[in-house]
Amino acid sequence: MSNKTESITDVLDHIDRNLDSSVERLADFLRIPSVSTDPAHDEDTTRCARFAAGMLEEIGFDAKVVETDGHPMVLARCDGPDPDSPRVLYYGHYDVQPPDPIELWDHEAFDPVVVEGEQGRRIVARGAVDDKGQVMTIVEALRAWHEVRGGPPCAITVMLEGEEESGSPSLEPFLESHKDELAADVCIVSDTGMWDIRTPAITTMLRGMVYVEVTLHGPSSDLHSGMYGGAVTNPINELTRLLGMIHDDEGRVRFDGFYDDVVETTPEMKAQWESLGFDEKSFLGMIGLERGQGEAGRSTLERTWSRPTCDINGIIGGYTGDGAKTVIASHAKAKLSCRLVANQDPDRIRESIQSFFRDNVHPDCRVEFEDHGCNPAISVPTDSHWLASASSALKDVFGVDALLIGTGGSIPAVGSIQSILGIDSLLIGFGLDDDNVHAPNEKFELTCLQNGIRSHAAILDAFVTKPG
């Protein structure tokens, strides 16, 4: 441990000694199947909010579960040692992705297990890292401050959302109606990744997203392909024809105006990314691939950090059981999402997606859209004293500099917190690329959990002892 963390040796030691208890509390959190997109789990999701509020009450917070039009919000506050203490707002989410495809999990998705992996012990369950494990890096850091010092070194507000995985429809109304209670000097979000297991990172660029579901309706009922095949519109033929048109031969997205507002990556930025020593072969090899696929002439980091994309996330139509059925389906549907970069207007892109389908579809097919939310890309200021303090604390904990990186994912809350509360966020997370986020066997390395807790404890100390 370096000199700079000597002042909180007691807190950090407490964290290390109590890691097993932290893991047990995380496992309890993970046992609640808080799948926000599935109405069958509505009760679980509410139960999960109460569980999270209970954890915060236990460590000296005034915590409450606030009803919204969707899943409830957890809001907890505690004051600092004196009235002049800065106030830190933490944002995280207690909801998780659906566990599908269930059959590919080695264990039950909601019955967490700790197993030995190549990098030590890891906890495996849906939500292990996204975002319950990361939320626990914050909660357990606050617990250590509470148990060792009687409370954190500054004022704290914790806000945990239950709709992050389903488009955050209630977040902005909640921010608007709780502006006073949420006022803070800086926000910290733990929902991103490290550079690798030894190197911490602060994420300063986040892509935005537009998520649309499109359904094509053709014949009024399913038809026999023998009687009708070749003479009438087949909604699956038609849907795949349209989806197949989305990318051109260079891997560019063809929605009208899609690239109009995209800012070209600067040569300086590209040079900086080159210097990161990104291992593309290992990045792809980890997921069983060799070449990558995307916009021609762009590197993998550029493709995922600073270029907009379109992925079809799901598709279904016709007969999908075993064997053969010679049917022409009456309808077919696909879910698709575009990752957006700085300056792209999500509403305009959504309009363009809808026009693409409306303008190109055969007149015997009717197009229907369901909107699953959208949010713009985010750039976080890199010159704040908060970021400088946090970087310094991360270096103390890890012994190496924290890298400033981009990420392909979206955290809509960051944009809303900026625009509604006027608070900039620091995106400091402890996930790894191989954590199987949104996939079967999602996991969180216990090393990452432990270093995450230590980091959050040290960052709070740095905010009050080394402000900028």
Next chain:
Amino acid sequence: MSNKTESITDVLDHIDRNLDSSVERLADFLRIPSVSTDPAHDEDTTRCARFAAGMLEEIGFDAKVVETDGHPMVLARCDGPDPDSPRVLYYGHYDVQPPDPIELWDHEAFDPVVVEGEQGRRIVARGAVDDKGQVMTIVEALRAWHEVRGGPPCAITVMLEGEEESGSPSLEPFLESHKDELAADVCIVSDTGMWDIRTPAITTMLRGMVYVEVTLHGPSSDLHSGMYGGAVTNPINELTRLLGMIHDDEGRVRFDGFYDDVVETTPEMKAQWESLGFDEKSFLGMIGLERGQGEAGRSTLERTWSRPTCDINGIIGGYTGDGAKTVIASHAKAKLSCRLVANQDPDRIRESIQSFFRDNVHPDCRVEFEDHGCNPAISVPTDSHWLASASSALKDVFGVDALLIGTGGSIPAVGSIQSILGIDSLLIGFGLDDDNVHAPNEKFELTCLQNGIRSHAAILDAFVTKPG
């Protein structure tokens, strides 16, 4: 009733008087969910074979259920009034399509109901017309001959298959191993349609089929589209890209060599089809469509009777539940079938389909195929004395000439019966275009059932009293 049927007035009257009992027996047949493609229904399918054999035993047949490698075959024989009687072979199938999508049925698919429709009473259930209802037109005609005259006017063999809806894998081995028992002078198949409810038809052209399931495997597990989107292959993007390439802008299929062996429809044939007075607007309007979609410059009858096609019958991949999930799926699959016309070689077409996917797929995706059977197109001779006798009987029953037509559907058995047993088939069926074959609320008009029974009774009489 015309003069020509006077000789069997007693048989026809018996049919009319006992129609309600015929409907009850059909309902019992329909209650058995003999879905051949679904292993969960294997016991039901065997039970259905026994039920069919039982019906034939009841009316004087020596009937048995013969095990195969798949679902059993029903084989029943009875002799004619004298050793010189011609022998007629009937072919039908007792298996049915899956009832999906179940939620679109007005009643339980396997709990038949008789309801009043625009054209009188109809029976609604999976298999109502395809093919249980049509099998019953044969069985009830034979029952009438049995009950009124003590037996049919000629020798009869009945063969009922249980795998017609799943590619008939056991049919050819069965024909090979039962050649002697199946020897006959002519075969009659009731699995096709009428021209309209007042006009009988004999089908003389049947399209063939190749049915293939293709699966694309990409990443070794599902991925987060934020972390990987735009940089790695997405099997759904890739599958839709490939499926979207199948048809060109003129609606022609792009598989290599697909049209090489297709014989162009002759001007004479086109002229004959024009004269049929086909009402395209009503054909399309019945299924909620207006324009039709297919090969440019071809009429709807030509598209469905004499042109090859490719339809995607099912597709699935990624997240298909409610709401949004930002996933890149590890794999995606589609079921697709081509309808073939005379001279196209099904094996060669299947090869061409597989090459299309293998040659065009991104190298990070692996292609896997599952074969769901294939069969060539069939043309039935139109100059036989059997066809002349059957036409004459149909005219007697309906009072109008039977039309010679084509159909887009496939009945693989007809080709196998020709090639292995050397017997030509007469395709005489009583379905209507709006019967919802392979779709929810499949139905059979009781008028069609009754006229079908009367027709089969009269055809047998015509075979012995007016041979050619």
